[in-house]
Amino acid sequence: MLEAGQQQVTEPGYQCVDADGPWPFVTRRVFQAADHASRIWSSRHHRKGLRHREREGGRDAMARPIWRCLWMPSHLNWWIGAVFAIGSLLFVVGSALSLAPALFSSRALDSTRINVIFFAGSIPFTIAAYLQLFQAANVGDFLPNDGPADRLVLLGWRPHDAGWLSSALQFIGTLLFNFNTYDAMRPSLNWLHQDLEIWVPDFAGSVLFLLSGYLAYIEICHAHWAWKPSDISWWVAFINLLGCLGFMISALFAFVPPLGSSVVSASLATAFTLQGALCFLIGAFLLLPEAALKNAPSNVGQWKPPERKR
Numbered sequence: 001m002l003e004a005g006q007q008q009v010t011e012p013g014y015q016c017v018d019a020d021g022p023w024p025f026v027t028r029r030v031f032q033a034a035d036h037a038s039r040i041w042s043s044r045h046h047r048k049g050l051r052h053r054e055r056e057g058g059r060d061a062m063a064r065p066i067w068r069c070l071w072m073p074s075h076l077n078w079w080i081g082a083v084f085a086i087g088s089l090l091f092v093v094g095s096a097l098s099l100a101p102a103l104f105s106s107r108a109l110d111s112t113r114i115n116v117i118f119f120a121g122s123i124p125f126t127i128a129a130y131l132q133l134f135q136a137a138n139v140g141d142f143l144p145n146d147g148p149a150d151r152l153v154l155l156g157w158r159p160h161d162a163g164w165l166s167s168a169l170q171f172i173g174t175l176l177f178n179f180n181t182y183d184a185m186r187p188s189l190n191w192l193h194q195d196l197e198i199w200v201p202d203f204a205g206s207v208l209f210l211l212s213g214y215l216a217y218i219e220i221c222h223a224h225w226a227w228k229p230s231d232i233s234w235w236v237a238f239i240n241l242l243g244c245l246g247f248m249i250s251a252l253f254a255f256v257p258p259l260g261s262s263v264v265s266a267s268l269a270t271a272f273t274l275q276g277a278l279c280f281l282i283g284a285f286l287l288l289p290e291a292a293l294k295n296a297p298s299n300v301g302q303w304k305p306p307e308r309k310r
Helices: 043-047 076-099 101-105 111-137 162-183 191-221 232-253 263-295
Strands: 014-020 028-033 037-042 300-302
Touching: 037 043, 043 162, 043 191, 043 232, 076 111, 076 263, 111 162, 162 191, 191 232, 232 263
Parallel strands: none
Antiparallel strands: 014 028, 028 037, 037 300
């Protein structure tokens, strides 16, 4: 039931009879028609234009042949997943080469050239993050019969929306990664310039990524924590959150003290970058079958109020 302080939202033919989500966000609403038919509206699926039976989780999408998810260029969600996958793959390659110097020594790939791979990977990250922010900024109101926004906006301003806020923080984080990976291509930087030009934007970007990942996670959970392994959207958010944690830990180890960083610290920083990039790569691939939820039937049926705990 609606709790004190929650807004009563109505739509012609429908009435909001239940709303919940992790404070201060509302990520799930139940609208009921006069004939008692109901629609369950989820913030993430509304934001991404998905129609989804909440109780069945991601089974509708996973039951579809996987090959149908591999080429859907008419879906923005597919492009977001594909471009994120390209950026993640480049970060995986750069991290793997850094951790295995014997693998690239014969190919004349020094650290500067490897940093070029990281910079190249940061560009698809930024493109995909902007596409996701653009999508969140142009979604219609959180109502059952509402369509896209009347006019297109480039960035929008929806700080009350967990999905938009997650997308905005992620986009800013990718811009900081553009700066830090570009500066990393400059050779012979002393420890102070490494920290100011590489580590500071890396650390700040990682913090923003972690906040973004957690906001995306609570958006699909409708709570600050939940376990929903049958829902493909939950797996996307959960695995991406693990990737954000990997990047955050990597940034902590990447700090360069005045005497220079140790081999162990540098290796751990690269290892957690690899772990984070692998998680982002898996999460990006999972966006493809999630995009197939576009044509899945919406959750329409009889709504029952939640039982009160005694």
